[in-house]
């Protein structure tokens with residue numbers, strides 16, 4: 524009992540300090556450095572989504588940096604330290620390997636962070652994590668990000684809702700333009716190195732033929748089969764991505780007397796990039 528009382532005496536002095544510390548954690552949603560709310564995302568295109576809705580109120584931190592492959596990348600200690608400061612993590616939620624392998628560790632680094640699933644409401648294709656490459660899915664992702672933002676920062680709801688509608692209009696315009704321009708293409712087959720364009724193909728009535736099968740480079744026999752397939756479908760362009768070794772694509776392109784054209788599934792300027800992708804597809808298909 525005596526010991527108990529002496530402990531309490533210390534508590535009386537320490538309690539206000541503890542309370543202030545707790546208050547500081549729960550009432551300080553903003554980064555001490557920038558004054559902005561920090562939101563973590565997995566891949567670069569999500570940076571544009573978060574930044575478009577959050578504007579000047581938020582800072583988007585990306586886990587898989589430019590040039591890295593989200594199928595194999597692992598977070599660095601400094602990235603995990605940045606997660607500790609975040610208010611929200613906008614997960615892809617579509618089975619991106621980075622999240623499957625590291626989300627537990629990321630969650631453990633910051634238990635106070637709100638986790639949202641960008642894929643909520645998207646009709647997922649089995650084993651295809653590349654949801655963001657259809658602008659129709661991007662619209663759903665933006666809605667999910669908005670729902671999270673108004674939870675972590677309800678005072679700025681009006682600001683976020685206006686920004687969101689502005690960006691959704693741009694995505695709508697992109698969607699309509701893709702539809703209008705791809706409708707003129709009669710040969711719906713296109714060949715890609717990495718099967719990133721399944722959702723895009725589904726939404727715009729195209730058929731994707733991928734060189735990589737289950738994430739692996741093709742064997743010599745696979746290449747023979749792919750060359751035959753490309754000839755069958757009168758394919759003239761093989762689309763590659765900057766994140767992968769393009770030798771197999773070049774071999775196939777050479778064998779069909781075609782060319783290799785690079786399109787980027789992970790560019791940070793999502794909408795502008797999708798217009799570049801559209802131009803490349805329209806030019807390379809017929």
Ligand SMILES: [Zn+2]
Pocket residue numbers: 594653717718719
């Ligand atoms: Zn991929």
